[in-house]
Amino acid sequence: MKSRNAAATKQQILDAAEHHFAIYGFAGTSLRGIIKDAKVNIAAVAYHFGNKEELLNAVIERFAVPVVDAQLRKLDEVQASHDLKLMLEAFYLPPLTLIKSKGKSARTLPLFLGRLQTEPEPIFSIVDKHFAHCRRRFIDAFRLCMPSATESDLQWNFEFMLSLIVCFLTRQNEIRKRYADPQDWTPEEAAERMIRFCEFGMHKD
Amino acid sequence: MKSRNAAATKQQILDAAEHHFAIYGFAGTSLRGIIKDAKVNIAAVAYHFGNKEELLNAVIERFAVPVVDAQLRKLDEVQASHDLKLMLEAFYLPPLTLIKSKGKSARTLPLFLGRLQTEPEPIFSIVDKHFAHCRRRFIDAFRLCMPSATESDLQWNFEFMLSLIVCFLTRQNEIRKRYADPQDWTPEEAAERMIRFCEFGMHKD
DNA sequence: GTCTATAATTCGATAGAC
DNA sequence: GTCTATCGAATTATAGAC
Numbered sequence: 001m002k003s004r005n006a007a008a009t010k011q012q013i014l015d016a017a018e019h020h021f022a023i024y025g026f027a028g029t030s031l032r033g034i035i036k037d038a039k040v041n042i043a044a045v046a047y048h049f050g051n052k053e054e055l056l057n058a059v060i061e062r063f064a065v066p067v068v069d070a071q072l073r074k075l076d077e078v079q080a081s082h083d084l085k086l087m088l089e090a091f092y093l094p095p096l097t098l099i100k101s102k103g104k105s106a107r108t109l110p111l112f113l114g115r116l117q118t119e120p121e122p123i124f125s126i127v128d129k130h131f132a133h134c135r136r137r138f139i140d141a142f143r144l145c146m147p148s149a150t151e152s153d154l155q156w157n158f159e160f161m162l163s164l165i166v167c168f169l170t171r172q173n174e175i176r177k178r179y180a181d182p183q184d185w186t187p188e189e190a191a192e193r194m195i196r197f198c199e200f201g202m203h204k205d
Numbered sequence: 206m207k208s209r210n211a212a213a214t215k216q217q218i219l220d221a222a223e224h225h226f227a228i229y230g231f232a233g234t235s236l237r238g239i240i241k242d243a244k245v246n247i248a249a250v251a252y253h254f255g256n257k258e259e260l261l262n263a264v265i266e267r268f269a270v271p272v273v274d275a276q277l278r279k280l281d282e283v284q285a286s287h288d289l290k291l292m293l294e295a296f297y298l299p300p301l302t303l304i305k306s307k308g309k310s311a312r313t314l315p316l317f318l319g320r321l322q323t324e325p326e327p328i329f330s331i332v333d334k335h336f337a338h339c340r341r342r343f344i345d346a347f348r349l350c351m352p353s354a355t356e357s358d359l360q361w362n363f364e365f366m367l368s369l370i371v372c373f374l375t376r377q378n379e380i381r382k383r384y385a386d387p388q389d390w391t392p393e394e395a396a397e398r399m400i401r402f403c404e405f406g407m408h409k410d
Numbered sequence: 411g412t413c414t415a416t417a418a419t420t421c422g423a424t425a426g427a428c
Numbered sequence: 429g430t431c432t433a434t435c436g437a438a439t440t441a442t443a444g445a446c
Contacts, residue, residue, distance in 0.1 A: 005411095006411060006412095009411080009412085023325060023326075024232065024325050025230065025232055025233075025325050026233075027229065027230055027232040027233030028230075028231075028232030028233075028325055030438080030439065030440090031439080031440065031441090032438085032439075032440095040412090041411095041412060041413055041414085042413095042440090042441090043411095043412070043413065043414085043441090043442080044411080044412070044413090045440095045441095046440090046441065046442070047411070047412080048411090051440075051441075052440070052441095115323070115325075117372070117376070118320070118323045118372070118375045118376070120228060120229050120230050120233055120320075121228075121378075121379070124376075124379055125379075128379065128383070132383070135383075150389075151386070152384075152386060152389035152390075155384050155389075156398050156402075159372065159373070159376075159380065160369055160398075160399075160402050162372065163368045163369050163371070163372035163373070164365055164368050164369075166368070166372055167322070167323070167364065167367065167368035167371055167372065168364070168368070170323045171322070171323070171329075171364075173326075174326070174329055174330075174333065175364065178333070178337070178340075179357075179360045181356070181357060184355075184357035184360075184361075185357075193361050193365075194365075196406075197361075197365050197406035197407070198406065200405040200406050200408050201401075201402035201403065201405050201406035202402070203405050210429090211429060211430095214429080214430085235420080235421065235422085236421080236422065236423090237420080237421075237422090245430090246429095246430060246431055246432085247422090247423090247431095248423090248424080248429095248430070248431065248432085249429080249430070249431090250422095250423095251422090251423065251424070252429070252430080253429090256422075256423075257422070257423095411446105412445105412446085413444100413445085413446080414443105414444090414445080414446100415442100415443090415444090415445100416441105416442085416443085416444105417440105417441085417442075417443085418439100418440090418441085418442100419438100419439075419440080419441100420437105420438080420439065420440095421436100421437080421438065421439075422435105422436095422437090422438095423434105423435085423436090423437105424433105424434085424435080424436105425432105425433090425434085425435090426431100426432095426433095427430105427431085427432085427433100428429105428430085428431080428432105
């Protein structure tokens with residue numbers, strides 16, 4: 001069979017790859033596990049993507065970057081207001097509302113997003129290429145509503161804001177098992193709590 | 206050579222294992238990389254520890270658990286005061302002051318501590334065995350100074366407190382490269398900022 | 411484009427001599 | 429306890445037929 005459904009093959013590989021990278025991390029993921037889920041041949045990965053790192057890169061571009069784009073579009077809408085809470089919503093809502101969305105990657109994409117941020121080198125450098133712009137944009141936005149804050153203040157604020165959702169996304173499945181009431185761990189609740197925690201935490205005396 | 210220096214062999218393996226687990230994560234670490242650094246034979250790992258997971262367990266018990274013990278001793282000293290800030294210091298200072306200490310593992314132990322918390326399953330369950338008690342103790346302590354908070358409030362507060370230092374420890378080497386002034390990213394500065402961020406973030410209206 | 415087959419490593423684990 | 433040697437399985441990557 002020649003070129004009958006190349007686009008579908010690529011999509012199946014990307015879907016399965018996102019799932020495996022999310023659950024096992026980059027080092028813990030094997031291409032054979034991916035192609036088994038994707039129901040494609042091992043050689044198809046090399047043909048369509050090259051190698052394992054390039055596959056990760058493709059998964060980031062296909063699934064993760066659109067979430068960042070959504071964050072930045074929302075930031076564009078609100079940054080003129082100089083309202084910190086609206087900026088925090090722009091950052092937190094796109095990845096968190098994803099959990100409630102439909103489709104194959106609704107459950108694993110948020111986990112994938114979180115796990116990317118704690119990958120060891122040299123993977124983290126590949127990841128950071130795609131997210132450095134987002135960090136810069138949010139730090140610049142913070143400066144608008146905290147004019148007296150130093151550059152370091154703003155950088156720390158961004159890291160703390162990011163930390164809350166990274167750990168939530170990477171740990172939420174385990175957290176749910178260990179804590180009491182799962183009703184209190186919905187994405188809406190998480191967003192609201194992260195936003196309030198940051199809003200007060202970033203406050204300058 | 207029989208049993209000439211078994212204790213030293215174990216120590217060398219533990220040192221090197223901590224270093225590798227910290228930098229590459231569990232899945233990304235190979236026993237062969239460890240024994241090369243430890244300058245011991247591959248069979249020594251099996252003899253002294255059994256397998257890779259049991260080696261990780263031994264590294265946690267030998268290096269990470271003492272830090273938790275220090276946190277809990279400090280918490281014992283301050284929890285009667287019902288002072289949130291002192292409790293936050295009890296949590297953050299032991300792992301962060303470690304960065305400035307002497308010895309082989311001063312640089313990698315903090316990274317190891319942070320990386321443990323974002324390991325994928327089934328590793329995370331092994332890790333959590335050693336830290337579940339700490340989480341429970343701090344949540345109980347928080348209740349003392351926030352009597353009107355719900356159980357969920359307290360659990361979220363603990364997760365957020367933990368998130369800040371986990372992401373800092375796992376990402377600090379990369380963060381330093383990407384941000385402006387390294388002087389503003391010392392452990393003391395980090396502790397002070399985390400404590401203040403949490404103190405305000407946990408505040409109930 | 412897809413597939414089979416396999417090269418070339420690397421991995422964790424172990425048997426057995428000393 | 430330590431070592432050599434190696435097993436068996438898993439890995440990524442690739443060559444070449446169709």
